[in-house]
Amino acid sequence: ENNNNAAPQGVSAGKNDEPGKKVKIGFSAPAADHGWMGAITKATQAEAKKYSDVELLVAEGTNDPNQQISQVETFINQKVDAIVLLPFDGPALTAVATKAMEAGITVVNVDREFNSPAAARTTILGDNYGMGVSAGTYVCSQLKDKKDSIVAEIAGIDSLGLTQDRSKGFKDALADCGLKVSNRVAAAFTVESGEKEAANLLQAAPKIDAIWNHDDDQGVGVMAAIKNSNRKEFFVVGGAGSANVMRDIKSGTSLVKATVIYPSTQGADGIRLARLLVQKKALGDLVEVEVPREIQLYAPVVTKDNVDQYLPTAFES
Amino acid sequence: MSEAPSDTTASTQATVAPPTAQRAGGLLSTGAGRNLGLVLALVVLCIVGVATSGDTFATGPNVLTILRAAATIGVVSIGMTFVITGGGIDLSVGAMVALSSVWATTLATQQLATDYHWIFMVSTALLVGGACGLVNGLLIAYGKIVPFIATLAMLAAARGLAEIISDRRTQIVNNRSFVDLFGGSLIGVPTLVWIFVLVAAAGWVVLNRTTFGRRTFAVGGNTEAARLAGIKVQRHTVALYVLAGLCCGIAAVMLMARTTTGSSTHGQLYELDAIAAVVIGGTLLSGGRGTIVGTVFGVLIFTTLNNVFTLNNLSFSAQSVAKGVIIVIAVLLQQRLARRTTSS
């Protein structure tokens, strides 16, 4: 059970936390137009504050690659030591990230992957496909006797690659147990869009057995819509793992029976790794003296049984 | 002075068009005619809905779903109708909804609501919306900043402020009686829909039956004429933006009840949705002509479109394309129809 990378005390206990050389880190991320992205930025800033030797520069969140590129260029001009970059679109930021690396700046790629290994020193990824698989597997485990079950999916922003990956994982996992997604809508990761799309979805499908909702923040809206419809015949699996949902799961009275974690601490981990890399330190619990090239975070399923383990690091959406 | 009958006939000729053409034109231009196209577009949409998923589309719950979805953006659009009729535009509506919802769900406000009454939450939302509208109005009327820029600035500022206040968290509404009342139903119809109906009715009365409404047309249609007629144009402009802000406050309350949250991400792209509904309803973007009934239809058309798409399980991208095509067809149809009935 020690697969959880986000346990805060674990890594920081060693001598790595002792102040070292000053590190100037630039951070750029998409617009905080949904809870998870807001949590990412917050966690990143909070993490940076913990270290007296880290100076964090935060650029305005933007969904325009053009503007994000110029933010990275500005960081290069400012001669920062490292850049933690959560690109709106991985491939679109690859060129400028490569440029930063060539300028001797340590680039840490977060969440959305570049398409060139030369563009980042290390990459921290959530497991979007794995998230879908986890959710699908959980749904299968709950519905294994009923082959004609109706499964619905409320996705996030459909034009993002990560949504596609999640949906693919979900579909593949369901296929393994002979289920399929009957109804699917895409919201926009916001509470409001979640409510709106869920309300429509509930009309489209008069009977449902399970719903997977990609994002717990939009899930608040989804649950509001479900409550409005007075329907109770199904269970809901969440995504991302917000504290609210975990508390609901813990209470046991909610329709939400499980959620799949998509860690919102990726940016914070990015800060730590960037600092270690610039200060030429190793990752505490590994024997290896270099920080690994890629770290993929695990997407565990949280249920009533193990919720206490995850609640402390869950994000308050 | 004797009025020779022949003279009167001659002057009738000069000052008004022939009576037959006039009656038809009058009827059509005052509402039924223009709205006929909108009604038709809506009816066609409903027929498509029934044809493709009749079992669910035509049910009571689904109709209520459509209405509930229309309610929030509908209230915002009513406010927008006033602003646009008065010759302005408001890009900050979405941001004002977000800020109002966040401010009305802070710990402090919710504490007040818990201790005393949820009315504190509602009035906070209205106050915040009204205050933002006031700032918009002052900047535009007295600062002489073009509405587009002034409200764009408000958009950025209000959303930023909402993020700061909420610390970018989704704030959950704890007050049960608030959620039960506004999220509930009255005689089988959701409270939200009642609110929309009330706001729309009030909007219609104000726009068409009060001096305030008539002056809105004057300010939007011919500002200089309005000024020369002794209308306090600047004060009126401020009032219009305050009104839009208040509508955003109401919308925030509705959204808080509907989603049980306040959030800085609420109301995204409301500005586009509201303007689209208003314009498709027949209000002139250049001001001076506006219709509440048209706006209501505009909102219903967009919401029904969304519902029909979802019922049919269309992919998101296909929805987009279809939406664009349908809007164009609907408008063309409506225009053709309006032209034919007017010319006949």
Next chain:
Amino acid sequence: MSEAPSDTTASTQATVAPPTAQRAGGLLSTGAGRNLGLVLALVVLCIVGVATSGDTFATGPNVLTILRAAATIGVVSIGMTFVITGGGIDLSVGAMVALSSVWATTLATQQLATDYHWIFMVSTALLVGGACGLVNGLLIAYGKIVPFIATLAMLAAARGLAEIISDRRTQIVNNRSFVDLFGGSLIGVPTLVWIFVLVAAAGWVVLNRTTFGRRTFAVGGNTEAARLAGIKVQRHTVALYVLAGLCCGIAAVMLMARTTTGSSTHGQLYELDAIAAVVIGGTLLSGGRGTIVGTVFGVLIFTTLNNVFTLNNLSFSAQSVAKGVIIVIAVLLQQRLARRTTSS
């Protein structure tokens, strides 16, 4: 009927103020004066930039960074200036950029580029942009759909189509020579900036020195008068939207070079950014008055603002608030200045 010379002199004397005052007024009202405010706003921004982070702000690379960021949206804004001056609006620019970038980076197009020349990618982007603009123009000029609605429909349709074509995957540009050329530099200045400069210069010449530009002002200022003056209003309107579409095609090429990708998510909210730049530059949203120089300043002001923010490490949300406040202050300042210089 004979004109006594003395009379003429007298009347000139009486009705016209001393020549110096007149010339000053004329100069100020025709450009330098209005732009003076914009120049000042930009200068103030730069002073703030230098004061708060002089070591990086005033360096060559940073200036190039600002210019590079301004280039793409700048080209879009030039096209938008034409459309708005001609009395229209184009909400679909961002979607057209996305669709052009996607279409120009499909496997098929890239294969052509690899086999023959990257010119195929560029011309695909221009063609797609131009074609979308053509559809916009036809719907507006001949279909008589209001520009707001027609281009809103195009926004939805083009973005949806871009998603379908790309299957919502980001498409990587493989053609090295394309990326090297457009992503590279010429005499120390990035190719993108050169393109922006060229497009802006061409735009200025066309708007101010050609019959096409003159007609644009006429159509935007008074459509009926333009029609009766013998201008082919409909054809001209179509041309304006095609021009905007072409600019989006160029912007797509620039974005493809800058990001080395084509994607359906490119160009988000470009419509708002471009309109804001155009309007803050002094072009009238109601048409008939437009300035390319103003637009360029508008774009530079917004881009510099972003740059100064990034350099100064303001908190995320505070940046939003500050942006709103600064826009308002800049516009107020500019107006006050323009008024003072004109009245003196």
Next chain:
Amino acid sequence: MTPSTPPAPAGRESGAVLTESALLTMTGIVKEFPGVRALDGVDLDVRAGEVHCLLGQNGAGKSTLIRVLTGAHQPDAGTIRINGDEVQLNTPTAAIQRGIAAIYQELDLVPGLSVAENIFLGHEPARFGFSRRHEAAARAREILRGLGHGEIPVRREVGSLPAAGQQVVSMARALSRDARLIVMDEPSAVLDPEEVANLFRVIRGLTAQGVAVVYISHRLEEIREIGDRVTVLKDGATVATGLDARETPTKELIRLMTGRSIEYVFPPRAEILTTAPVVLEVTDLSRPGEFAGISFSVRAGEILGFAGLVGSGRSEVLETVYGARKPATGSVRVDGTALRPGWVQSAVKAGVGLAPEERKSQALLLDEAVYKNITVSSMQRFASGGFLNNHAERAAAVQLAESLDVRPPGVDQPVRNLSGGNQQKVVLARWLLRDCRVLLLDEPTRGVDVGARSEIYALVRKLAASGVAIVLVSSEVEEVLGLADRVVVLREGRAVHTGPAQEIDEHQVLDLVMEGSSV
């Protein structure tokens, strides 16, 4: 035409002698616009119950003075007294409260509102903010009836009324306030003789009740008929005041206004050769509800005049010939080639030009410079490969502006800043610049002052002499008869008479126009 005088005891004599105490005194009024001193020390005094006429050339400052009086402009210097008390008219409301109402030169109505709503704009009958529509409608109807236009539907949108109807609404609006002083800025410009007579009847009724009227017009014969006293403005200053409206010789008035003497006559006609080729040929043109069966032809060098009442469809005929409206039947040929119906381009290409009736909405690019307005229809001439030669363009415009005496003379200012009459000259200049085969002139002298008017007459003649075929529409019968070679009289959309101008006189035309009886 002899309009019946109202039975009321009112009259100009009684008005003039009613009271000698000044109701309004304006002294030393100065108003400057950027670059232009529009008013340069104007004095004006108006007595209760009189009709005080304001005369002056285009751009003399009449409208500006009026706007100062109604609080629309703030004067830079000078005092305004009402009943001897000095007042500050900072806003239109302040002026309205002091009993000053106005009919502005440019119709200031809200097109989207109904007739009744426009009449009561700003002081709607209301209770608790709710408008009392029935009361408004009833009162509006009453006022309109008093104006002799009870037939105008009070719930109709004003934007759908023709210009004459809108002018009536404007008048009704001024009357809806209990005004002591009503200012009328060229109210007769869009009215035909019949309507003008009606207007005068109303004015007499007003003065009989002690209301003072300030009346502005470029038609001197109107001044003689209705005015009591005259004030003349020239270049923004009062050059004469308190002149007797009936006794002062026309020559004197014109000299005061223009500083020179002008023969207010029409230039002599040239002989039209019957062998001259027919340039414009219109056959059986009709549009249901507007006009029917219109046929006429114009030879090179000929001027064809259209006479008729407002609303008889003259403008529609011209616009249809031009292609701005699509005819239901009929054809238009220029030099023998048929034009594509309803297609302005085709007319323009064939060398047809139209100076439309409504200069503001149909002709002018208000925010553009004067010279750009003049050259907009002839741009090709100054362009090579699409690029404009600014120098040649401006030079041509300057020359025309000078020959028409457009004031102030600079061609770079926006047309919006010009006075009404000067704007009209700019519209004319546009078509003079373009070498037309056929020129359609709709009310070319509307709002144009005496001096410029005779210059325009001379120009039109000169154009005709150079071989242009001209069609002229004017509500001033005298103008049609004086300038045209042949006259068509329209009545309710039908040509009731066509013939040489010399063979018909003003009375006959008016009889035709109103009763349709044959000559």
